[in-house]
Amino acid sequence: MCGIVGYIGPKDVVPVLIEGLKKLEYRGYDSAGVAVAGPGCIRLCRVQGKVSALEEALRKSPIQGAYGLGHTRWATHGRPSETNAHPHVDCKGEIVVVHNGIIENYLALKSMLKAEGHVFRTETDTEVIAHLIEKHFRGSLEEAVRAALSTMEGAFAIGVFAVKDPGKIVAAKLGPPLVVGVGDGETIVSSDINAILAHTPRVAFLEDREMVVLDEAGPHFMDFQGKPIDKKIEQIQWNPLMIEKKGFKHFMLKEIFEQPQVIRDTLMGRLSLDQGEVLLDETGLPPAVFRDIRKAVIIACGTSSHAGFVGKYLLESLAGIPADVEYASEYRYRDFILEKDALVIIISQSGETADTLAALRAAKGRAAATLAITNAVSSSIAREAQGVLYTHAGPEIGVAATKTFTAQMTALALVALGIAQAKGAGRVQDRMAVIEELQRLPHKIEQILNRVGPIEELAKQFVAFFHFLYLGRWVNFPIALEGALKLKEISYIHAEAYAGGEMKHGPIALIDEKMPTMAIIPKDRVYEKMLSNIAEIKARSGFIIAVADENDAAIRDHVDVVIPIPPTHPLLTPFLSVVPLQLFAYYIAAKRGADIDQPRNLAKSVTVE
Ligand code: AGP
Numbered sequence: 001m002c003g004i005v006g007y008i009g010p011k012d013v014v015p016v017l018i019e020g021l022k023k024l025e026y027r028g029y030d031s032a033g034v035a036v037a038g039p040g041c042i043r044l045c046r047v048q049g050k051v052s053a054l055e056e057a058l059r060k061s062p063i064q065g066a067y068g069l070g071h072t073r074w075a076t077h078g079r080p081s082e083t084n085a086h087p088h089v090d091c092k093g094e095i096v097v098v099h100n101g102i103i104e105n106y107l108a109l110k111s112m113l114k115a116e117g118h119v120f121r122t123e124t125d126t127e128v129i130a131h132l133i134e135k136h137f138r139g140s141l142e143e144a145v146r147a148a149l150s151t152m153e154g155a156f157a158i159g160v161f162a163v164k165d166p167g168k169i170v171a172a173k174l175g176p177p178l179v180v181g182v183g184d185g186e187t188i189v190s191s192d193i194n195a196i197l198a199h200t201p202r203v204a205f206l207e208d209r210e211m212v213v214l215d216e217a218g219p220h221f222m223d224f225q226g227k228p229i230d231k232k233i234e235q236i237q238w239n240p241l242m243i244e245k246k247g248f249k250h251f252m253l254k255e256i257f258e259q260p261q262v263i264r265d266t267l268m269g270r271l272s273l274d275q276g277e278v279l280l281d282e283t284g285l286p287p288a289v290f291r292d293i294r295k296a297v298i299i300a301c302g303t304s305s306h307a308g309f310v311g312k313y314l315l316e317s318l319a320g321i322p323a324d325v326e327y328a329s330e331y332r333y334r335d336f337i338l339e340k341d342a343l344v345i346i347i348s349q350s351g352e353t354a355d356t357l358a359a360l361r362a363a364k365g366r367a368a369a370t371l372a373i374t375n376a377v378s379s380s381i382a383r384e385a386q387g388v389l390y391t392h393a394g395p396e397i398g399v400a401a402t403k404t405f406t407a408q409m410t411a412l413a414l415v416a417l418g419i420a421q422a423k424g425a426g427r428v429q430d431r432m433a434v435i436e437e438l439q440r441l442p443h444k445i446e447q448i449l450n451r452v453g454p455i456e457e458l459a460k461q462f463v464a465f466f467h468f469l470y471l472g473r474w475v476n477f478p479i480a481l482e483g484a485l486k487l488k489e490i491s492y493i494h495a496e497a498y499a500g501g502e503m504k505h506g507p508i509a510l511i512d513e514k515m516p517t518m519a520i521i522p523k524d525r526v527y528e529k530m531l532s533n534i535a536e537i538k539a540r541s542g543f544i545i546a547v548a549d550e551n552d553a554a555i556r557d558h559v560d561v562v563i564p565i566p567p568t569h570p571l572l573t574p575f576l577s578v579v580p581l582q583l584f585a586y587y588i589a590a591k592r593g594a595d596i597d598q599p600r601n602l603a604k605s606v607t608v609e
């Protein structure tokens with residue numbers, strides 16, 4: 001998964017490309033490069049390492065150009081190296097390409113091109129694209145690109161320009177995202193609007209099998225057959241300031257602290273308090289769908305699947321319907337049985353996760369309806385699902401998802417309440433109790449965020465640990481999963497999560513003084529059961545940290561440390577219990593000097609399989 005940016009306009013192109021790549025670095029950062037159009041030539045600068053290394057290289061050897069392309073890479077084919085860094089060129093160095101995705105038939109194409117005399121310099125699949133365009137080039141770059149695309153299999157978002165057809169950048173999309181910013185006398189193309197907003201809020205999203213030619217007159221949209229397309233130009237409400245750190249040391253910490261506002265924003269306009277009703281018309285799904293479905297199938301990856309898991313409990317308890325949670329990467333390859341009266345709920349903050357998008361495509365047409373819950377306006381998943389309920393979390397730059405997770409749980413609570421309302425399931429006063437408590441959550445999270453000191457102090461004790469166990473039951477089992485993932489992905493400490501009741505079926509063999517336990521133990525229906533689970537751990541000299549109700553004095557006799565959270569509706573405790581776990585992982589990672597916003601080996605949106 002990588003980041004692409006291209007610019008044509010009056011500004012000095014290299015700084016524009018560098019600033020754009022910095023906004024895209026969360027997408028991949030093992031190598032980076034830029035290419036600009038000089039007089040009858042292409043000027044390149046590529047490095048192994050982050051955009052900061054590229055900036056340093058450009059400081060030492062500046063390059064100038066009239067327009068250009070930039071790329072930050074998350075290696076798929078070919079190890080991270082300067083040679084394999086994008087942009088890549090053809091034999092003569094007259095055609096330059098940047099690429100996000102995977103060309104699945106690149107080896108066959110490479111053999112064919114080599115047999116025709118093309119000379120390759122890298123191990124990448126991307127370089128094949130440059131030589132394919134070279135093979136088909138007869139004067140028109142867009143025609144050569146179209147001919148090349150017709151032979152390629154796989155997923156790609158590409159940017160191209162050529163010495164012999166100057167004054168233009170060609171971009172094309174099949175799979176990974178591409179968005180075009182339409183400014184005054186300038187046009188920018190990028191993998192994400194984050195790189196565009198500093199220049200213009202006016203954007204157009206490329207669909208699969210669409211291309212765009214950028215020149216001084218602006219963007220010219222067409223399909224892969226060259227047929228002009230009249231694209232809708234959208235006005236994005238996010239402003240560049242929302243993307244900055246605002247004084248926080250890391251984007252992740254800023255985003256943890258944004259969670260109260262994210263809940264307010266995601267609830268806004270979707271609750272009719274006087275009627276005690278949830279408003280889901282904006283999803284585009286008819287009310288009959290919510291009334292008539294008899295099951296939900298929730299499909300996602302990673303943190304989004306953990307949110308989906310919380311949604312399962314909400315749907316069962318509030319709407320009275322069964323809900324299965326499926327890993328997209330598994331579901332898409334299974335002979336899954338999907339009932340015609342099932343609602344498929346697809347959760348993805350980026351809206352571009354390849355496995356999740358593929359699972360959506362596999363399920364479409366086989367269920368009553370598909371509903372996307374995503375944070376990315378007009379993303380592939382948003383556009384391909386029949387209905388969409390946007391989370392209003394704003395741009396999330398930290399690779400580790402935090403506020404988008406909370407926003408996803410908020411959206412799922414609305415869906416569960418909406419289905420219950422459409423079905424007349426449960427008692428109105430029970431639904432009202434949840435609706436009223438949902439609106440108190442932001443303040444309760446603020447209470448937790450006002451006392452991060454003890455969590456930061458506690459984290460210091462575990463900086464040198466190598467293993468951690470996370471336990472939760474019922475609606476907090478998914479929070480144990482999420483807490484363990486947070487610790488793993490930003491501090492690189494091994495952490496496992498189990499449903500509390502599972503400990504005695506094997507994992508308790510792990511317990512000793514080197515295997516501390518984080519247990520989520522609010523006063524809910526499984527409180528006593530969790531006490532039993534931690535007693536078994538205590539009896540084996542395990543150190544226990546409990547996330548527990550602040551009014552629960554008794555818990556202190558059972559554990560070593562308590563992280564208190566305000567009491568709330570039993571079904572809504574995940575909104576509160578996850579926050580200390582996010583902070584705990586953050587402070588341990590910070591003490592370990594980890595690269596918190598850009599953890600090794602990870603990417604914000606996994607748009608490759
Ligand atoms: C979250 O902290 C992880 N970075 C990762 O698990 C992520 O949730 C997963 O890749 C799904 O991404 P999506 O929500 O954009 O589909």
